[in-house]
Amino acid sequence: xxxxxxxxxxxxxxxxxxxxxxxxxxxxxxxxxxxxxxxxxxxxxxxxxxxxxxxxxxxxxxxxxxxxxxxxxxxxxxxxxxxxxxxxxxxxxxxxxxxxxxxxxxxxxxxxxxxxxxxxxxxxxxxxxxxxxxxxxxxxxxxxxxxxxxxxxxxxxxxxxxxxxxxxxxxxxxxxxxxxxxxxxxxxxxxxxxxxxxxxxxxxxxxxxxxxxxxxxxxxxxxxxxxxxxxxxxxxxxxxxxxxxxxxxxxxxxxxxxxxxxxxxxxxxxxxxxxxxxxxxxxxxxxxxxxxxxxxxxxxxxxxxxxxxxxxxxxxxxxxxxxxxxxxxxxxxxxxxxxxxxxxxxxxxxx
Numbered sequence: 001x002x003x004x005x006x007x008x009x010x011x012x013x014x015x016x017x018x019x020x021x022x023x024x025x026x027x028x029x030x031x032x033x034x035x036x037x038x039x040x041x042x043x044x045x046x047x048x049x050x051x052x053x054x055x056x057x058x059x060x061x062x063x064x065x066x067x068x069x070x071x072x073x074x075x076x077x078x079x080x081x082x083x084x085x086x087x088x089x090x091x092x093x094x095x096x097x098x099x100x101x102x103x104x105x106x107x108x109x110x111x112x113x114x115x116x117x118x119x120x121x122x123x124x125x126x127x128x129x130x131x132x133x134x135x136x137x138x139x140x141x142x143x144x145x146x147x148x149x150x151x152x153x154x155x156x157x158x159x160x161x162x163x164x165x166x167x168x169x170x171x172x173x174x175x176x177x178x179x180x181x182x183x184x185x186x187x188x189x190x191x192x193x194x195x196x197x198x199x200x201x202x203x204x205x206x207x208x209x210x211x212x213x214x215x216x217x218x219x220x221x222x223x224x225x226x227x228x229x230x231x232x233x234x235x236x237x238x239x240x241x242x243x244x245x246x247x248x249x250x251x252x253x254x255x256x257x258x259x260x261x262x263x264x265x266x267x268x269x270x271x272x273x274x275x276x277x278x279x280x281x282x283x284x285x286x287x288x289x290x291x292x293x294x295x296x297x298x299x300x301x302x303x304x305x306x307x308x309x310x311x312x313x314x315x316x317x318x319x320x321x322x323x324x325x326x327x328x329x330x331x332x333x334x335x336x337x338x339x340x341x342x343x344x345x346x347x348x349x350x351x
Contacts, residue, residue, distance in 0.1 A: 013313050014066050015047055018108060023049050026105035027061060030097040032112060042222075044309070044316055046244065050115055058115030059095070062244075063108045072150040074102055074109065077243050080143075080214060089138045090239035092116050118225030121238055123258060126272040132224065133276025135238045136216075136254050141281055143214030147248060153212060154249030159297040160189045163304030172307040177330040184337035185300060191344045192293040205289040210250035218245035219254040252287035253294055263349070270351040289348040296340040303333055 024034045037052040047063040064074060078101040081093040094101040094111040103110055121128050152158055164185050167173060173181050195204025216223070229236035255273055259266040270288075277283055306324050309317040323329055 017106065018047055018063055022106050023051065023061060026108065026110055027051060027112065029105045030103050030112065032059060044320065060113050060115055061110055063110045071102065076148055076150045077246050078102060078111065080246055081243050084139060084142050087142050089142060090237065092239065092241050116225060116239065116241065118227045120221045121224055121226040123221060123269065129269055129272035130276035132238050132258065133273040134280055137277040137281035139216060140213055140251055148214055151247050154247055154253060156189065156193050156207060156297065159301045160192060163301045164189065167304050167307055170307065170311065173330050174327040177327055177334065180334045181330055184334050188296050188337045188341050191341055192296055205286045207290060207293060210287050210290060211284065212248040212250065215247060215249050216240060216243060216254050217247045217249065220257040250287050250290055251283060252290050256291040256294060267349050267351055270349055274351050288350065291349060292340060292343045296344065299336060299340065
């Protein structure tokens with residue numbers, strides 16, 4: 001699966017030239033002809049459109065942000081999705097057109113997948129959580145079969161240290177908050193790197209101690225669509241719609257973002273998830289000590305991600321995140337990081 005043509009240099013703004021006409025022309029480039037109706041779907045990193053075709057069907061066209069992933073990394077994501085689909089794991093995999101799942105048109109890399117309906121799952125329902133646990137275990141059974149060769153690993157350097165350094169070097173933080181943020185961020189990263197609450201045998205369980213496998217990587221409720229069973233009670237359930245952040249990492253990464261509420265609520269939710277997960281795959285309970293370190297890395301990476309996109313001049317970010325970059329925002333992040341430092345000193349969840 002290789003793209004058909006070489007990419008030119010990206011425009012000054014990644015999506016300045018991606019008009020509705022370009023979207024429809026791109027689909028026509030691979031033999032899919034829209035009837036003129038298209039709708040932008042919620043996505044900040046890439047641009048994603050639902051397009052109605054002349055034959056009455058719907059497809060979703062995903063235009064990758066220029067420069068974010070290499071061709072090899074995108075193709076590895078596609079290969080993983082297609083591997084999951086062959087194993088009958090419910091995932092929306094890209095369509096292969098003329099032997100390729102990745103295409104190029106007007107300077108944009110894009111893929112096309114079938115349109116799928118659904119809603120976010122009801123995560124306050126324990127039966128739903130158990131079902132999702134089984135679902136994730138099935139994905140991990142496939143993910144453990146072989147490693148990624150091109151996509152990155154989830155580690156402290158790439159998700160914590162590099163984003164911190166980028167923010168500091170670009171002077172993206174309000175000067176009056178900079179010393180406090182740098183101190184809190186450094187302490188938080190030190191706690192992540194050194195390990196947190198004891199996980200047994202007199203030592204802490206570190207991120208590098210966990211068994212790495214191919215993950216969804218960004219398994220939050222918005223990336224799981226739920227469809228109800230049909231009249232006979234068949235079909236339905238969860239399916240994944242986006243593997244854009246697939247990478248190598250510990251199994252718990254695909255579980256912790258589904259937890260919310262106070263400690264008691266999160267413990268109950270985790271128990272339901274693992275009840276389902278362990279029906280199909282063993283889970284190393286020591287990985288529960290990684291939940292707060294992984295949350296900390298995500299918070300640091302998220303702030304740097306916003307700063308990068310603002311620096312690139314993407315207008316979607318200025319519209320959707322008008323509060324970013326203010327003194328109040330960075331003061332709030334200092335408080336959040338200090339809260340994470342405290343959380344990493346507590347006993348891990350025990351389901």
